[in-house]
Amino acid sequence: MTITIETPAGAAQTMVLNMGPQHPSTHGVLRVVLELEGEIVVKAEPVIGYLHTGIEKSCEAKTYSQAITLTDRLDYLAPLSNNLCYCLAVEKLLGLEIPKRAQYIRVLLTELTRIASHLVWVGTHAIDLGAMSVFLYTFREREEILKIFEYVSGQRMMTSYFRIGGLALEPPPGWLDHVRRVIDALPSHIDEYEDLLTSNRIWLRRTKGVGVISASDAIAMGASGPMLRGSGVAYDVRKAFPYSSYDEFDFNIQTQTAGDCFARYQVRMAEIRESIKIVRQAMGKVPAEGPIRTEAPGIVPPSREEMKTSIEGLIYHFKIYTEGFAPPPGEVYQVIESPRGELGFFVASDGSAKPYRVKVRAPSFINLQSLPKLAEGRLIADVVACIGTTDIVLGEVDR
Amino acid sequence: MESETTDKSPAVQKLKEWDAQTITEVIEFRGETTVVVPRDHLRRASEYLISEPSLRFSFLSDITTVDRFPIEPRFEVNYHLLSLDRRERLRLKVRLPGNDATVPSVVSVWPTANWHERENFDLFGIRFEGHPDLRRILMPDDWEGHPLRKDYPVEGYR
Numbered sequence: 001m002t003i004t005i006e007t008p009a010g011a012a013q014t015m016v017l018n019m020g021p022q023h024p025s026t027h028g029v030l031r032v033v034l035e036l037e038g039e040i041v042v043k044a045e046p047v048i049g050y051l052h053t054g055i056e057k058s059c060e061a062k063t064y065s066q067a068i069t070l071t072d073r074l075d076y077l078a079p080l081s082n083n084l085c086y087c088l089a090v091e092k093l094l095g096l097e098i099p100k101r102a103q104y105i106r107v108l109l110t111e112l113t114r115i116a117s118h119l120v121w122v123g124t125h126a127i128d129l130g131a132m133s134v135f136l137y138t139f140r141e142r143e144e145i146l147k148i149f150e151y152v153s154g155q156r157m158m159t160s161y162f163r164i165g166g167l168a169l170e171p172p173p174g175w176l177d178h179v180r181r182v183i184d185a186l187p188s189h190i191d192e193y194e195d196l197l198t199s200n201r202i203w204l205r206r207t208k209g210v211g212v213i214s215a216s217d218a219i220a221m222g223a224s225g226p227m228l229r230g231s232g233v234a235y236d237v238r239k240a241f242p243y244s245s246y247d248e249f250d251f252n253i254q255t256q257t258a259g260d261c262f263a264r265y266q267v268r269m270a271e272i273r274e275s276i277k278i279v280r281q282a283m284g285k286v287p288a289e290g291p292i293r294t295e296a297p298g299i300v301p302p303s304r305e306e307m308k309t310s311i312e313g314l315i316y317h318f319k320i321y322t323e324g325f326a327p328p329p330g331e332v333y334q335v336i337e338s339p340r341g342e343l344g345f346f347v348a349s350d351g352s353a354k355p356y357r358v359k360v361r362a363p364s365f366i367n368l369q370s371l372p373k374l375a376e377g378r379l380i381a382d383v384v385a386c387i388g389t390t391d392i393v394l395g396e397v398d399r
Numbered sequence: 400m401e402s403e404t405t406d407k408s409p410a411v412q413k414l415k416e417w418d419a420q421t422i423t424e425v426i427e428f429r430g431e432t433t434v435v436v437p438r439d440h441l442r443r444a445s446e447y448l449i450s451e452p453s454l455r456f457s458f459l460s461d462i463t464t465v466d467r468f469p470i471e472p473r474f475e476v477n478y479h480l481l482s483l484d485r486r487e488r489l490r491l492k493v494r495l496p497g498n499d500a501t502v503p504s505v506v507s508v509w510p511t512a513n514w515h516e517r518e519n520f521d522l523f524g525i526r527f528e529g530h531p532d533l534r535r536i537l538m539p540d541d542w543e544g545h546p547l548r549k550d551y552p553v554e555g556y557r
Contacts, residue, residue: 048537056522057553061553220457222459222460235483241486346477361460
C-alpha cells in the first residue's frame with residue numbers, strides 16, 4: 001500500500017496523515033485519511049473495504065439454511081443478533097410462526113449478546129483512551145457470557161444457533177442456572193466499571209463535549225442505536241417494531257441528550273442494565289419444556305428421533321439437507337435492534353432454494369459515515385474517542 | 400396499472416392524492432408496502448415524502464439493488480424509508496433498464512444516501528446522477544466489473 005502525503009495547492013499548511021488501516025484504535029482495518037493543520041483535524045475521510053469478503057454474493061450461492069453460517073461473520077461481536085435477523089427475514093418470507101419457547105430463548109440469548117458486545121466496547125474504548133484496567137475486567141465477564149453460548153450452542157463465537165423455524169438444538173439441562181449465576185454477578189461488576197470511569201476526571205475530559213452530533217444530524221445521517229439515542233432520539237426497534245415477542249417484556253429506551261462521546265457511553269452502560277432486566281424476565285418466561293422448532297414439513301428439519309423412526313421424517317431430512325426449500329417469490333426487509341443499531345436484512349426470493357439477493361443493512365457501516373461530522377475541527381486524539389463511540393465492527397462495515 | 404385495493408398505508412393514499420403519476424404500481428407482500436416509482440419522479444416523490452407534515456419519512460434506512468438479469472428492466476433499486484414518529488415503513492422501488500442504469504441521487508434529500516449510493520455504484524454499476532462524490536467504496540479503485548451483478552461469477556474472473 002502506498003501512503004500519500006501531499007500538500008494541497010494554495011491552502012494553508014496542512015498535512016495529510018493516514019490513520020490505519022493498521023492502527024490499534026481503529027478496531028480492525030479502518031483507514032482514516034486525516035487532513036491536519038497542526039493537531040487540528042480539518043478533514044477526516046474514512047476509507048473502508050479492506051475486509052470486504054463478498055458475504056452478500058456468497059449468500060446467493062448457498063441454500064437459505066447454509067447462509068446462516070455466513071451471518072455470524074458479519075458482526076462477530078454479536079453473532080446471535082445477525083442469526084436472529086436473518087432467520088426472522090426468511091421466516092417472514094415463508095410466513096412461519098415460531099413457538100413461544102423458542103422466541104423467549106432467542107430474546108434471552110440476543111440480550112446476552114448485547115451485554116457481551118457492550119462489555120467489549122467499554123473495555124476497548126477505555127483502553128483507547130488510556131484506561132487499561134477496565135479492559136481486563138470486562139473481558140473477564142464477557143468470557144462468562146461466551147461460556148453460556150458455548151454451553152448452549154457448542155460455540156463461543158460463531159454460534160449459528162438460531163435456525164429457520166426455531167433453534168438448532170434443545171438447550172442442555174440446567175443451562176438457566178448457569179445464566180442466573182452470570183446475570184446475578186453482573187450488576188455489581190457494572191458498578192465497578194462505572195466507579196472506574198463515570199466520575200474519572202481524565203475520562204470526562206476525554207469524552208465530554210467530544211464528537212457531538214445533534215439529533216437532526218444523526219437522523220439525516222441515518223445513525224441508529226446508541227449513536228441516535230445518545231443524541232436524544234428515543235428510537236429502538238425493539239419498541240417501535242417489536243419482533244420475537246419483545247412487546248411482552250418490560251424495559252425502557254435509554255436516551256441522553258448531549259450527543260457527545262460521554263452520552264453514548266452512558267447510553268450503553270444503561271443498556272447493559274436494561275438487558276439484564278430483560279434476561280431476568282426471559283428466564284422467568286421460558287417454559288421448561290415445549291417445542292423449540294415450528295412444525296413445517298419440508299422446511300424445518302424433523303427431530304432426530306422422528307428422522308430415525310418415520311419414513312416421512314427421513315425423506316424430509318434428506319431433502320432439506322440436500323436440496324433445501326423454496327420460499328414463494330417476493331421480497332422482505334426485516335430489522336432488529338442489534339447492539340450497534342438498526343440491523344436490517346433484505347432478502348429477495350425468486351422461488352428457488354437459494355436466496356436471489358441478500359442485503360445487509362449494517363448499522364456500523366452507516367454510523368461510520370458520521371465520523372467526519374464528529375471528528376472535524378477537533379484534535380487527533382479525539383478522533384480515537386470518536387471512532388470508539390461509533391462502535392464499529394469492520395466485519396460488518398465491509399461485509 | 401392502477402391498483403384498486405384499499406390501501407392501508409397512509410403514505411400510499413397521500414402520494415396518490417398528491418400526484419397519481421408518481422405511482423406505477425403498489426405491491427403488498429407480508430405486510431410490507433412497496434411503491435414503484437418512475438425514475439423521473441423519484442426525486443420529487445422523495446422530497447414530498449420527507450417534507451409532507453403528515454408523513455415525515457425522515458430516516459432513510461437502506462438503499463439496495465436487485466439484478467434481475469436477463470429480464471428487462473434489469474435493475475430494481477429499493478429505498479427503505481422509515482418515519483420515526485409515525486413508526487411506518489415504506490419501500491420505494493425504481494426499475495432501470497440494463498443499458499441505461501442511471502437514477503437521480505437522493506443525497507440532497509437524505510444525506511445518509513451518500514455511502515449507500517456509492518455502494519450500489521460499486522457493486523452494481525448503478526450511476527446516481529447528481530451524487531457529490533460517486534466513487535467505489537468497498538472494492539479497490541482499479542477493480543473491473545461490478546461483483547454483485549448476476550453475470551459476474553461468484554468466484555470472480557480468474
